[in-house]
Amino acid sequence: MTNSLTGLLRQRPYRQLWVARTVSQWGDAFNTVALVLLVYSLTGSGLGVSGVVVAEIVPVLALAPVAGALVDRLPRVRVMIAADLLRAALAFALPFVDGSVAAVYAIAVGLSAGAVFFNPAAQSVLPAIVRERELVAANSGLWTAAVISQIVLAPLAGIVVATLGYTWAFWINAASYVLSALVLGRLEVPTVPAPVSARPWYAQARDGVAAITGDRLLRALAGAQFLAALSAGATGALLVVLAREHLRLGAEDYGLLLGAIGVGAATGPLFLSRLTDDPRRARYVLGPFVLRAAVDAILATVTGLVSAMAALVAYGLATSTGAVTFNSLLQAETPERVRGRVFAGFDVLWQTGRLLSLLLGGLLADLVGIRAVYYLGAILLLAAAAAGSAGLRATEFNRPDPPTP
Structure with missing residues (x-):
């Protein structure tokens, strides 16, 4: 191996x-x-x-x-x-x-x-x-x-x-x-x-939806994906607002915040591949949601460039490792014949949640302030971890590796 x-x-x-x-x-x-x-x-x-x-x-x-x-x-x-x-x-x-x-x-x-x-x-x-x-x-x-x-x-x-x-x-x-x-x-x-019947595309698309909703783990992961998107859309897009209104940073410091995210995002998967090769380990799939929730709460609480950069390095690390483990688990669990439709369905969930988050997050920031957006983002990420955990606990993972391709 x-x-x-x-x-x-x-x-x-x-x-x-x-x-x-x-x-x-x-x-x-x-x-x-x-x-x-x-x-x-x-x-x-x-x-x-x-x-x-x-x-x-x-x-x-x-x-x-x-x-x-x-x-x-x-x-x-x-x-x-x-x-x-x-x-x-x-x-x-x-x-x-x-x-x-x-x-x-x-x-x-x-x-x-x-x-x-x-x-x-x-x-x-x-x-x-x-x-x-x-x-x-x-x-x-x-x-x-x-x-x-x-x-x-x-x-x-x-x-x-x-x-x-x-x-x-x-x-x-x-x-x-x-x-x-x-x-x-x-x-x-x-x-x-696997061969697919020549039924209309919309009938085949329904099969993809059924594959997600009919499998307890995929259904739980879909819920986690949507909740995470509701959080990430607004907090990602409105980081510049947080930097100016709460952290009181200048434009040049905003570039440093983005760089901190990049450092974490680039190094996270390198460490992850040394820690595990099992795509079904709950701590590595769900832990990044919890870490990102902690970062959102910290960013809404602390002030200062150094503390914000440290938190965002952790955010980048959690985002990258979470994406890797989530996709790996999804690839391992999804049947070959419906993989395209399942991944397309998860893309729809992500982008729908992201779009709603962008719209509602901007409104919330104007009404009650940017810190509320990040606190709410943290709550949504914890809810995403809980949703994923329910599916993982209900699924038996003591399965042998599939045959070598």
Whole structure:
């Protein structure tokens, strides 16, 4: 059994998936920075920039049921390649319409739509190319590469935009998708999805919902996911408000807070893969919810840059390790034939909760203050841990590892 990232990277299928997703993340780092700067230059308003976030969320809510059914019906690697090529074409076209706000938003929606198909396919492929006991290390490697790419390349993207303009940033993103598609073209997945009947997509989507609601653990994890999203949407977006109104920090200090989160997020999975290779350990799945709740409460209570940065390092660590263990458990528990639909369903839950949190969190901050948002966020995260714990306690985990792929 190989349960280290170094060992996994020696395995060709995982190495190909890791390279494809990491290269794609490089391009995403450039696109994220350039797109926000472009929209702000065109609209001159924070509301305009918020529209980019909405453009990312709406396709998930609209297309995830279709995407999940498609991912379970077609070869998943081909779905990923098609999504990459679509996004490459859209990213390449962006510089030609960068004078129109409507066109930029439309392409942002298209890029997000591509991700709606790519992400559940990628999540579904991973359990087919690694063992169950390798899932934690495999997800840790993917997560760490993504976070480090964002930390390192986001400043570089700003420099590229400032010196060379938006065109090169968007074309770097397009090239990353093409390279990802080329790498995925050589990926051979040992197992294939079970045959799916040619029923309408909405009937197949209902099967995905039934798979979640009919399984006690998946149902509990879905509840935990939604509660966590209700917390994270507002607390993440309103960190700048907390920094200015409660912590009394300047703009330059806000950058340090984001850096602290990045440090924790990058290092968390590396420590996690040394602590456990079991995706079914409750303390590692639910502990991050409790730690994040503690951080939210601390941030709403303390003042001062150093204490806030220390808390946010812990927040980044909890966020990253929680994402890795949660996804690993979900991959281990979800039947092969419905993985695409289940992951698409969890995406819908996350984005729905995030959207509601953004709307209600801003209103709550205006009515009773930003500290209340963070205290409520802590309560929601504790509720998420409790919901997940109920499902874990009710499920027997003394199962043997599945056969080697």
